[in-house]
Amino acid sequence: MLFDSHTHLNNEDMSESYLQQLYKEIESSDVKYVCDIGFDLGSSLKAVEHAKALPWCYAVVGVHPHDAKTLDEDVLLMIKSLAKKDKVQAIGEIGLDYHYNLSEPDVQRYWFRRQIQLANELKMPIVIHSREADQECMDILKEEGAFSDERCSWFPKRKGPDGQMVKDARVLLHCFSGSREMAEQYVKLGATISIAGPVTYKNNKKTPEVVKAIPIEFLLVETDAPYLTPEPFRGKKNKSPLVEYTARHVAALKEMEYDDVARQTCENAKVFYGIE
Numbered sequence: 001m002l003f004d005s006h007t008h009l010n011n012e013d014m015s016e017s018y019l020q021q022l023y024k025e026i027e028s029s030d031v032k033y034v035c036d037i038g039f040d041l042g043s044s045l046k047a048v049e050h051a052k053a054l055p056w057c058y059a060v061v062g063v064h065p066h067d068a069k070t071l072d073e074d075v076l077l078m079i080k081s082l083a084k085k086d087k088v089q090a091i092g093e094i095g096l097d098y099h100y101n102l103s104e105p106d107v108q109r110y111w112f113r114r115q116i117q118l119a120n121e122l123k124m125p126i127v128i129h130s131r132e133a134d135q136e137c138m139d140i141l142k143e144e145g146a147f148s149d150e151r152c153s154w155f156p157k158r159k160g161p162d163g164q165m166v167k168d169a170r171v172l173l174h175c176f177s178g179s180r181e182m183a184e185q186y187v188k189l190g191a192t193i194s195i196a197g198p199v200t201y202k203n204n205k206k207t208p209e210v211v212k213a214i215p216i217e218f219l220l221v222e223t224d225a226p227y228l229t230p231e232p233f234r235g236k237k238n239k240s241p242l243v244e245y246t247a248r249h250v251a252a253l254k255e256m257e258y259d260d261v262a263r264q265t266c267e268n269a270k271v272f273y274g275i276e
């Protein structure tokens, strides 16, 4: 049983006929749940529609740092009303991306803060996209109270290694690409780390270290489909059933059984997104 914690059925490249085929493939795979993640207003709306139509699909709504320039007060209000719809489980993906700077850094920072504030107002989990902005992203999250005692008090504690109960800030670092040290700091603050296809890439030295260091209780797996296809399918279009290859890689790195990684990461994702 797998949970693809981050996918984009709402991607503009997905034709209706491709999606119909993909739904069948997902339904006959080991993937039991997916979260369709918004990156702007239109894709957030689509995610909500997909969640309504598909029993195994949940939605996350928000505006990606690339698209921060499309935000204004009216759009934020529309995101807020979408966030209250059925099967919308978190605000995301929000954050900072200084690799492409498709929106000006100042604009990214402003709307990142405003969307954290929205998640706090609605007491919802947060899905973070951070690229080449690691320290600043963490600083803003801290400044906006994403790890505050008050926020952690809204969510039940989570089970850590050895069964002890630890705080849960319900903040997810999607496709984590930072260092082991940063991952450890995040987990201490109450965050959760999501591992995507790049962990399987030969030249990726950092993420395998993260996987080895972070207890399985704090890890999720995802595709970020149609992007970031895991090996041995790198170069092809990604899709939720391929999350299995990322989970298998995680299992090998952690010297665990694949079935245990699949079950535990699925359970973790259900807890993170608040799915019964």
Ligand SMILES: [Zn+2]
Binding pocket: 006, 008, 037, 093, 224
């Ligand atoms: Zn994404």
